[in-house]
Amino acid sequence: MAANQIAAANLADPPPFPPGPMIRIQDVSVQYGSSGTLKKILSGINLDIRPGEFVAVVGQTGCGKSTLLRLVLAEEMPGSGQVLVEGVVRIQPDRHCGYVPQKYSLFPDRTVLENITFGPEVTEIGWLGGLLPSRRARRREFQAEALGYLRRMGLRESDAAKYPQQLSGGMQQRVAIAQALIMRPRILLMDEAFSALDPGTRIGMQRLIKALWRETGSTILFVTHNPREAVILATRVIALGRPENSEEGAAVVLDITVPDTIDERMADALIRRVEESAYPHGFREGDAASAEV
Amino acid sequence: MSVLRIHPQPGRGTVSALSWFLFGAGAIAYFWVSGNRHRDNPDDRVMPTLSQMGQAFANAALKPAEDDEAAGADRRPISARLVRSMLWQDTLATGRRFLISLGLLFPAVLLGLHMGMFPYAGAFFLRFVLFFDKIVALSLLPILFIAFGIDELAKVMLIAIGVAPTIILDAFNLTRGVPREQIVKGFTLGAGDFSVTYRIVLKQIRPRVLNSIRLNLKAVMLFLFAGEMIASTDGLAYRIALLRRHMGMDTIIPYVLWVALLLFLVDLSIRLLNRKLHPWFQEA
Numbered sequence: 001m002a003a004n005q006i007a008a009a010n011l012a013d014p015p016p017f018p019p020g021p022m023i024r025i026q027d028v029s030v031q032y033g034s035s036g037t038l039k040k041i042l043s044g045i046n047l048d049i050r051p052g053e054f055v056a057v058v059g060q061t062g063c064g065k066s067t068l069l070r071l072v073l074a075e076e077m078p079g080s081g082q083v084l085v086e087g088v089v090r091i092q093p094d095r096h097c098g099y100v101p102q103k104y105s106l107f108p109d110r111t112v113l114e115n116i117t118f119g120p121e122v123t124e125i126g127w128l129g130g131l132l133p134s135r136r137a138r139r140r141e142f143q144a145e146a147l148g149y150l151r152r153m154g155l156r157e158s159d160a161a162k163y164p165q166q167l168s169g170g171m172q173q174r175v176a177i178a179q180a181l182i183m184r185p186r187i188l189l190m191d192e193a194f195s196a197l198d199p200g201t202r203i204g205m206q207r208l209i210k211a212l213w214r215e216t217g218s219t220i221l222f223v224t225h226n227p228r229e230a231v232i233l234a235t236r237v238i239a240l241g242r243p244e245n246s247e248e249g250a251a252v253v254l255d256i257t258v259p260d261t262i263d264e265r266m267a268d269a270l271i272r273r274v275e276e277s278a279y280p281h282g283f284r285e286g287d288a289a290s291a292e293v
Numbered sequence: 294m295s296v297l298r299i300h301p302q303p304g305r306g307t308v309s310a311l312s313w314f315l316f317g318a319g320a321i322a323y324f325w326v327s328g329n330r331h332r333d334n335p336d337d338r339v340m341p342t343l344s345q346m347g348q349a350f351a352n353a354a355l356k357p358a359e360d361d362e363a364a365g366a367d368r369r370p371i372s373a374r375l376v377r378s379m380l381w382q383d384t385l386a387t388g389r390r391f392l393i394s395l396g397l398l399f400p401a402v403l404l405g406l407h408m409g410m411f412p413y414a415g416a417f418f419l420r421f422v423l424f425f426d427k428i429v430a431l432s433l434l435p436i437l438f439i440a441f442g443i444d445e446l447a448k449v450m451l452i453a454i455g456v457a458p459t460i461i462l463d464a465f466n467l468t469r470g471v472p473r474e475q476i477v478k479g480f481t482l483g484a485g486d487f488s489v490t491y492r493i494v495l496k497q498i499r500p501r502v503l504n505s506i507r508l509n510l511k512a513v514m515l516f517l518f519a520g521e522m523i524a525s526t527d528g529l530a531y532r533i534a535l536l537r538r539h540m541g542m543d544t545i546i547p548y549v550l551w552v553a554l555l556l557f558l559v560d561l562s563i564r565l566l567n568r569k570l571h572p573w574f575q576e577a
Contacts, residue, residue, distance in 0.1 A: 075477050093480035104472035109496045109573050119482030122492065163573040183482055 056230030098180030405464025430455030448520030
């Protein structure tokens with residue numbers, strides 16, 4: 001499927017985006033626990049993410065990368081400060097953001113096709129709408145579109161009738177991306193979406209997501225612990241970290257733009273910079289081995 | 294010795310033979326002791342022989358209860374005799390109560406689901422259900438009989454009070470066990486709160502809830518039997534209690550086996566239904 005076909009999705013176009021950043025994170029702090037056991041996760045985060053940016057967030061385990069993503073998703077509320085998505089403070093996750101988690105990304109009780117069409121059906125057809133002939137026709141349209149996405153993700157039509165547990169991890173993540181993209185979200189949030197994949201599959205998925213980003217022009221917030229993956233994929237890399245022995249939460253320690261065209265030497269230099277900022281005690285090379293340069 | 298090791302994989306034949314061994318041994322032991330007792334005392338009523346039990350079961354299955362006996366009943370066709378028989382009437386009475394009780398468990402599942410999904414509902418009900426779960430249901434029997442009389446309602450209420458808290462808590466825990474990612478995913482795909490609850494979470498917990506109900510069938514039957522034995526004029530447990538007064542072991546034992554068979558069939562039906570309705574579900 002070509003770029004124009006992705007854009008020709010069946011769902012109604014979202015309203016035009018208001019001017020300003022797509023995501024604005026203003027002086028956000030997050031802490032868990034009560035006064036005795038207070039644990040600060042994030043401190044004073046300020047970020048503006050513009051429409052169409054591909055932003056990778058890197059940092060050590062437990063530095064608050066996923067918390068940051070949950071804040072954007074409105075799955076979690078900040079202790080102080082505010083998060084604006086498309087200019088609005090959201091109070092719970094909604095269809096403005098597509099979401100691809102590392103695990104449990106598909107509904108196990110639905111086939112691949114049903115997983116992909118779930119969003120359009122729940123949005124347009126509703127509870128008993130499937131009984132109406134006009135809606136049944138609409139359902140067939142969604143199914144045809146879902147099959148198109150399936151092919152675009154490199155899966156066969158025969159996979160459509162399979163249940164998620166009958167697919168490999170890589171295939172499941174491809175379906176999860178199709179499931180999110182069919183809703184045409186302007187923001188796609190990916191939380192370590194490729195972490196559980198083997199190196200070969202991971203490289204294939206990286207190519208796919210980069211191509212889809214170019215086709216759809218979505219804003220992508222991509223959480224990863226892998227600096228190499230971040231530099232290779234993203235147009236902007238944000239590293240979170242906290243000073244040693246500090247009680248403070250993590251803050252943005254690096255915010256760099258990755259040039260459109262990048263050679264191997266420049267990529268290595270950027271990766272080293274990200275590693276030094278996000279992993280001051282050293283980054284295990286094995287973690288980066290599966291990223292493609 | 295390989296039988297004391299955890300690594301060996303016994304063959305299918307061995308597994309089958311081992312699994313039936315205790316049944317066979319139990320039956321042989323029973324009939325051996327029964328035979329000895331009958332040689333010593335031909336009128337022994339404690340351990341009836343196979344033929345005595347067969348005769349008693351045939352009577353129960355083909356003859357009406359003694360208080361319902363009508364002249365000329367033996368001349369009726371076998372199907373009519375079966376329908377009017379003591380066994381069938383008792384099974385029907387117990388089955389009706391059993392199905393009503395199972396039906397009452399569905400609101401319990403929905404309550405558990407909502408408690409797990411909606412924090413305010415959870416806060417409102419959880420402590421109360423946890424408290425109720427700790428009450429020994431049988432200790433409530435006198436209260437139920439005083440409050441609801443000795444009719445059907447008291448027996449059904451006994452089952453509801455005895456089993457519903459367990460099912461509510463099971464459904465609650467299963468709901469809470471659905472990965473948060475699934476719920477968030479549902480919202481991001483445009484589902485509202487109730488769509489997420491019914492179309493994502495309920496669908497996912499349904500096979501496990503059915504399993505939970507299946508595992509609680511014995512508890513349902515236990516409370517039903519307690520109610521029937523104390524205050525009833527029909528039903529399988531009523532009959533067993535009645536026959537106990539006359540030392541009717543030749544009927545009691547087949548009745549007990551009949552109840553076990555029925556429960557096994559209900560259990561099997563639910564398992565098959567579960568497999569049919571939820572082909573994606575893989576039991577652990």
